[in-house]
Amino acid sequence: MELQAIHDTLTAAGVAGLLGCDEPRPSNKKEKDQGRSGLPFLMVDPAGIVPLLTACRDMPLLRFDLLIDLTAADPAADGEDLWVLIQLLSLKHRHRLAIKACLPKSALSMPSATAVYRAADWHERECSEMFGITFEGHPDPRKILLPDDWDGYPLRKDYEFPTEYHGISCE
Amino acid sequence: MSNSTSDQALKAHEPSYSTEERRTLPSGEEEFFFDVKTSDLEVNMGPQHPATHGVMRVLIRCDGELVTGAQAHLGYLHRCAEKIGENVEWLQYLPYTDRYDYLAAMNNNLGYSMAVEALMPGFEVPRRATMLRTICVELNRIASHLVAYGTYGLDIGAITPFLYAFREREWIQSLFEKICGARLTYSYIRIGGVFNDAPPGWLTEVGHFCDVFEEKWKEYRDLLALNHIFIKRTAHVGVIPKDMAIDFGLTGPMLRGSGVDFDLRRDMPYMAYGEAHEAGAFDVPLGEGEKGELGDCWDRFSVRVQEMMESIKLVRWCLEVIEDGPIIGDVPKVLKVPPGEAYVGIENPRGELGHYVHSDGGKIAVRCRVRGPSFTNLSVIEELMVGTLLADSVAIIGSTDIVVGETDR
Numbered sequence: 030m031e032l033q034a035i036h037d038t039l040t041a042a043g044v045a046g047l048l049g050c051d052e053p054r055p056s057n058k059k060e061k062d063q064g065r066s067g068l069p070f071l072m073v074d075p076a077g078i079v080p081l082l083t084a085c086r087d088m089p090l091l092r093f094d095l096l097i098d099l100t101a102a103d104p105a106a107d108g109e110d111l112w113v114l115i116q117l118l119s120l121k122h123r124h125r126l127a128i129k130a131c132l133p134k135s136a137l138s139m140p141s142a143t144a145v146y147r148a149a150d151w152h153e154r155e156c157s158e159m160f161g162i163t164f165e166g167h168p169d170p171r172k173i174l175l176p177d178d179w180d181g182y183p184l185r186k187d188y189e190f191p192t193e194y195h196g197i198s199c200e
Numbered sequence: 201m202s203n204s205t206s207d208q209a210l211k212a213h214e215p216s217y218s219t220e221e222r223r224t225l226p227s228g229e230e231e232f233f234f235d236v237k238t239s240d241l242e243v244n245m246g247p248q249h250p251a252t253h254g255v256m257r258v259l260i261r262c263d264g265e266l267v268t269g270a271q272a273h274l275g276y277l278h279r280c281a282e283k284i285g286e287n288v289e290w291l292q293y294l295p296y297t298d299r300y301d302y303l304a305a306m307n308n309n310l311g312y313s314m315a316v317e318a319l320m321p322g323f324e325v326p327r328r329a330t331m332l333r334t335i336c337v338e339l340n341r342i343a344s345h346l347v348a349y350g351t352y353g354l355d356i357g358a359i360t361p362f363l364y365a366f367r368e369r370e371w372i373q374s375l376f377e378k379i380c381g382a383r384l385t386y387s388y389i390r391i392g393g394v395f396n397d398a399p400p401g402w403l404t405e406v407g408h409f410c411d412v413f414e415e416k417w418k419e420y421r422d423l424l425a426l427n428h429i430f431i432k433r434t435a436h437v438g439v440i441p442k443d444m445a446i447d448f449g450l451t452g453p454m455l456r457g458s459g460v461d462f463d464l465r466r467d468m469p470y471m472a473y474g475e476a477h478e479a480g481a482f483d484v485p486l487g488e489g490e491k492g493e494l495g496d497c498w499d500r501f502s503v504r505v506q507e508m509m510e511s512i513k514l515v516r517w518c519l520e521v522i523e524d525g526p527i528i529g530d531v532p533k534v535l536k537v538p539p540g541e542a543y544v545g546i547e548n549p550r551g552e553l554g555h556y557v558h559s560d561g562g563k564i565a566v567r568c569r570v571r572g573p574s575f576t577n578l579s580v581i582e583e584l585m586v587g588t589l590l591a592d593s594v595a596i597i598g599s600t601d602i603v604v605g606e607t608d609r
Contacts, residue, residue, distance in 0.1 A: 053540060063561055066321045066540035094446045097545065098554050102567040114556060116543055116571070120446070120460060123467045127543055148449025151579045159282075174275040174608055183283055 030124050032069040044084045046077025068127050075130040075139040082145040093117035093126055096146035101160040106186035141167040159184040247276050254604025267593050270585040277608040285568025290535045298385035301606040303347050306340035307548045309389035315555035316391045318542035328525040329393030330471050335518045338511040343372040344549040345504045348601040353424050355598035356433045361424045378402055393528030407519050410512050425505050435492025438584050438596035448580045451573050452551025457487040457500030464547040481517035482510040497599035536563055550574055572606035
């Protein structure tokens with residue numbers, strides 16, 4: 030199913046928090062727009078992620094039963110938002126859905142998706158240690174890849190590399 | 201990393217034994233049972249335990265031989281692959297992709313290259329390059345499954361199959377050495393195609409390998425997969441039902457071992473796989489619960505063994521249809537990728553390898569996310585190991601066939 034059709038199906042079912050589709054577009058020199066290639070995204074409101082994912086998983090037309098990936102991105106050091114990116118896959122209909130939610134850097138908190146997909150557990154732990162996002166309601170919010178006493182969020186653009194770690198010089 | 205275990209994560213365990221019990225036998229004699237008072241023991245499996253397939257630690261809580269809780273600790277092999285991706289040029293990142301799943305480096309090269317190509321509108325990979333890619337990727341899948349096959353035997357006490365498996369893997373490695381000069385970290389598949397054409401006689405040797413491997417494969421199957429002791433150790437152990445496999449987001453042989461009929465190569469075809477499937481070049485083997493229950497360790501193992509043969513069929517098909525032609529498209533030395541974002545998932549030997557790449561039009565990626573199949577596949581063991589015997593927990597970890605380089609990246 031194409032992204033627009035998925036969007037319309039969700040809208041028809043009355044799912045809240047949809048903010049539209051972000052389709053690839055050709056470049057436009059007049060408006061100084063470089064364009065965008067690649068993948069279309071469904072833009073959503075992070076606060077409503079749980080009902081949205083539940084609808085994506087359970088609606089017979091969509092049936093996105095696998096959560097493939099959940100991660101974040103910091104598009105710009107001086108930007109105001111982080112992106113949370115979710116990739117879903119339907120085994121039955123053999124289609125994919127890419128979801129993007131913008132979280133303001135001043136309030137990095139959103140509901141956890143672990144109640145819908147257990148696959149989200151480890152992905153959210155990684156996402157939260159790398160970007161500093163809090164997933165409310167996560168059952169086990171420990172660090173996963175980094176040591177427990179690691180400071181800072183390494184995948185943020187404003188991250189400063191440490192000069193030493195437990196007396197070991199990193200320079 | 202701290203050694204403490206949070207109780208909320210390890211499932212609470214209530215001992216079911218009594219400390220003293222007495223009963224009268226039919227003969228009139230009295231019999232006493234005295235249970236030694238035991239307490240749960242926390243054991244670290246790893247970070248160097250060979251059965252963990254890399255530097256990983258599983259903290260196990262056990263009551264005698266019974267595992268009552270398990271917690272995986274990762275990160276010992278974390279090499280900041282994603283951060284490096286934001287600091288080096290597009291082409292420079294390619295050698296780093298070799299190093300996450302180092303047993304299937306060709307597949308990683310392919311995943312990354314395809315993700316970058318998805319950002320270049322209208323770009324097409326030449327046909328000969330696609331065929332060479334497919335041959336290398338499928339040969340690498342066989343090599344990777346051979347390691348999975350051998351080390352799984354090793355994990356549960358069979359040393360011989362490992363030595364046999366490495367004999368054929370050695371041949372694949374020398375084939376790769378002839379085409380790209382490297383034996384483990386190839387960087388052979390480049391953005392736009394492949395970097396070197398097959399040397400004279402190489403394709404003939406690949407065909408010869410297919411013939412020899414087909415005979416050897418039967419030996420492998422009989423030696424381990426159909427071995428009575430092996431079946432006893434793996435059937436009915438570590439059962440993952442269909443729903444659980446889907447809920448945990450498992451992919452690849454882990455998912456198919458539970459009987460879910462899904463393979464990206466067939467169901468969401470990329471490169472020439474769609475054409476290959478139409479030509480009947482490969483099937484998708486599934487777990488059927490043949491020796492035990494659907495989704496047990498034996499099923500997952502059996503799927504991998506059968507997939508080797510499907511890969512041989514795919515390589516043969518490629519050898520039939522490959523034509524002369526260019527091997528790489530027109531890609532500049534200093535690559536500037538048009539702005540955009542793309543996610544491409546491909547079928548690696550261990551499941552779906554996904555790359556999310558984001559370009560702002562420059563020479564360096566803004567974000568380079570790697571979704572490694574081992575990471576998600578491993579997350580199931582914490583649940584799976586509870587309630588099993590200690591010896592079975594080794595069989596369960598082995599059946600997930602993880603590569604820690606990929607879980608930690």
